[in-house]
Every structure is written in structure tokens, then in C-alpha cells.
Amino acid sequence: MGEKWLAACDIGGTSIKMAFLTADGDIIRKWSIPTDRTDSGAHIVSHISRSFYNELDSEGLTTANVSAVGVGAPGPADPVTGTISGAVNIGWANGYPLKKLLEEELELPVFVENDANCAALGEMWRGAGNGTGDVVCVTLGTGVGGGVVSKGMIITGVNGAAGEIGHITVMPENGLLCNCGKRGCLETVASATGIVNLYKMEGKDAPDARTVFERAAEGDEAGKRVIDRCAFYLGLAIGNIANVMNPAKVVVGGGVSEAGDAILIPLERYVRQFTFPRAMDVLSIEKAKLGNDAGVIGAAYLAKVMTV
CATH class of the missing domain: 3.30.420.40 (ATPase, nucleotide binding domain)
Structure with missing residues (x-):
């Protein structure tokens, strides 16, 4: 060898x-x-x-x-x-x-x-990041994970707590309690669990996020509002990250991303709304490619x- x-x-x-x-x-x-x-x-x-x-x-x-x-x-x-x-x-x-x-x-x-x-790092190197060294990765699963890559290196911060995208506060008032102990974290409204939370706030129940997307596709107005609200909170968080980091790509993965354009199209609209124009000029939003x-x-x- x-x-x-x-x-x-x-x-x-x-x-x-x-x-x-x-x-x-x-x-x-x-x-x-x-x-x-x-x-x-x-x-x-x-x-x-x-x-x-x-x-x-x-x-x-x-x-x-x-x-x-x-x-x-x-x-x-x-x-x-x-x-x-x-x-x-x-x-x-x-x-x-x-x-x-x-x-x-x-x-x-x-x-x-x-x-x-x-x-x-994986998505930046061999996945949707396509080798560019400046990537923000957001994983929408049971929770919301993330990582910020700048010039090919992960941003760790002083003690490894940087890149906690799921714990950006997006509901500063009357926010839902997060597992981290804070209220109003992105994770409480943009994860699979968060989408179900938003649906409950509409007065309706669903066993999982997939069901909410399916009902929205069938014309359920509450489901449509929930997806739009989820995209809004995600776009707010990503837009502010983009204003700080000026990445080339935002890569969205995890189970919720499997909804495809149903979440990615409204997400891009809100990211555009909240991102500084010069930063938006070079930014694209991509679905993660590498899976597990x-x-x-x-x-x-x-x-x-x-x-x-």
C-alpha cells in the first residue's frame, strides 16, 4: 500500500x-x-x-x-x-x-x-459546498445542528461552543422552552419537533413534521402557515449569520430538508430579505448531498x- x-x-x-x-x-x-x-x-x-x-x-x-x-x-x-x-x-x-x-x-x-x-466540513469538502472554503451548514433534524466553515476551517470559538445555530434566539418574547434551558431558540421552531410545536400553536396536532408538510401540500392552511413561519425563523437566523460570515454557500440538511422546495423556496426568500445585499450577491442555498x-x-x- x-x-x-x-x-x-x-x-x-x-x-x-x-x-x-x-x-x-x-x-x-x-x-x-x-x-x-x-x-x-x-x-x-x-x-x-x-x-x-x-x-x-x-x-x-x-x-x-x-x-x-x-x-x-x-x-x-x-x-x-x-x-x-x-x-x-x-x-x-x-x-x-x-x-x-x-x-x-x-x-x-x-x-x-x-x-x-x-x-x-464534509459538505464543504466533498458535498454541496463543492470545495468552497466558506460554508454555513444547518442540519434540521430532531434538533437543529450546524457548523460554520471559514477559509476551510471550522469556527470553534474559545471552548468549542461556536456554530450553535440551533440556539440562536429567534423568538425574543414568549418563546418556547428549549432543551438548552433558554427560550425562543431556533431549534424550538425549525426542527422536526419545532414544526410540530408550531402546528400545535395553530390549534392542530400532527404526529411528525412530515405529516405537516403533507397536509400543507394538500391545501391545509394551518400547515402552510407553519411552513412559512419555519422558513421565516430559519431565514432570519441564516441571514444574520451571512451578515457576519459572508459565506459562499448555506447547506441545509437533515430530515426536514427532505421536503425540498417546499421549505427551500420560502427559505431563500426570507434569507434574501434579511441578508446584507453585498453578502447576498455571492450566496447560494443548497440541499446537503452527503447524507449519513x-x-x-x-x-x-x-x-x-x-x-x-
Whole structure:
């Protein structure tokens, strides 16, 4: 084997996606293992290590054939120490030393970043960002995640809390309570859960966001208002981010983005309304392209640029 591979993993609440990639970001091999949340997530690192070694062995390779490991993890990640804060869904205590533990297991350089930030890096490198170095990624799932990439690098802030797009306040008065403890966060009105919340505020019930979109398409006026309101709040947040960061692309992913033009067309209208004209001149809004591979591709990119 000539060129060394990049190794990557994307740690989620139910599964851990893992991959080997080339230095250009092509996936050579990918697989996943269950996330063992028993004992406060104490076994996750050893399971990752064992799985990487097993896959390398099946290829007749060793860690000498790998240059570095990139990891996307839930919760804020300290950009220097690689510790994780607030990953309550997998049981890790505040300040969990993920980088240190994985480096001891794998005997390779390990670089850790928040999972949403890794997805943003992946979309920037090989996805809808199309290689441009200035991208804002918004993921609309059960919550609202995001990442801001400038000049090819993720904006982390002082302690890894930058890019928390879901917690931009968009309802400063009478806002809904968010899981973070604040009120009026974007996540409470623009996630899949948030769309159902807005529908309830219209006096109607739906089991999920998909149902709201389906009813709106069938002519339900409350559903139409909810989608417009969701697009308004998203556009307000994205417009203000664009005014600060001046990105080339805003990439929208997650389950809600599967509604396609039903959300993207009104979203673009509101982004245009709230964005400084010069910033809007160079901005396009794109649907994410990489799906579940975004996290491992972005983690590999992180490993690549941090070892150059």
C-alpha cells in the first residue's frame, strides 16, 4: 500500500459510523457498530479501537498504514484538548477526555470535533459546498445542528461552543422552552419537533413534521402557515449569520430538508430579505448531498488538515 489512509468515526446515540478514506476524501471502506451506552458510555472507546483494528487486520494492514484519525462526537468539543462536554445522550460526563483515550488505544494522532461541525466540513469538502472554503451548514433534524466553515476551517470559538445555530434566539418574547434551558431558540421552531410545536400553536396536532408538510401540500392552511413561519425563523437566523460570515454557500440538511422546495423556496426568500445585499450577491442555498456520510468525510478532512 502506498498512500496512507485516513480513519474516521462519527459517534451517534445509537450507532457509530466508521470509515477509511483516501487523502482526497474517497471512502474506501465504511461500516458501523452499535453505540454501547451502558456504564455511562465507558466502553465506547474500546469498541471503536477494537473495530478499527479488526477492519485493518481484515485488509492485512496495521496502524502504520493510517496517518491520523478524525472523530465527530455529540456535544461541544474542546478544540485543543479534544475533551467532550455535555454528551448526555451517550452518558459521558462533562470534560470526557475522548482524544486522550483514543490516542492511547490506537497509538495514532486523533482529532476530535463536534459531530455537526464534522458534517459541515464534509459538505464543504466533498458535498454541496463543492470545495468552497466558506460554508454555513444547518442540519434540521430532531434538533437543529450546524457548523460554520471559514477559509476551510471550522469556527470553534474559545471552548468549542461556536456554530450553535440551533440556539440562536429567534423568538425574543414568549418563546418556547428549549432543551438548552433558554427560550425562543431556533431549534424550538425549525426542527422536526419545532414544526410540530408550531402546528400545535395553530390549534392542530400532527404526529411528525412530515405529516405537516403533507397536509400543507394538500391545501391545509394551518400547515402552510407553519411552513412559512419555519422558513421565516430559519431565514432570519441564516441571514444574520451571512451578515457576519459572508459565506459562499448555506447547506441545509437533515430530515426536514427532505421536503425540498417546499421549505427551500420560502427559505431563500426570507434569507434574501434579511441578508446584507453585498453578502447576498455571492450566496447560494443548497440541499446537503452527503447524507449519513457527511460526518465521517468531515472527520477525515479534520484529520487531514490537522496533520499537514
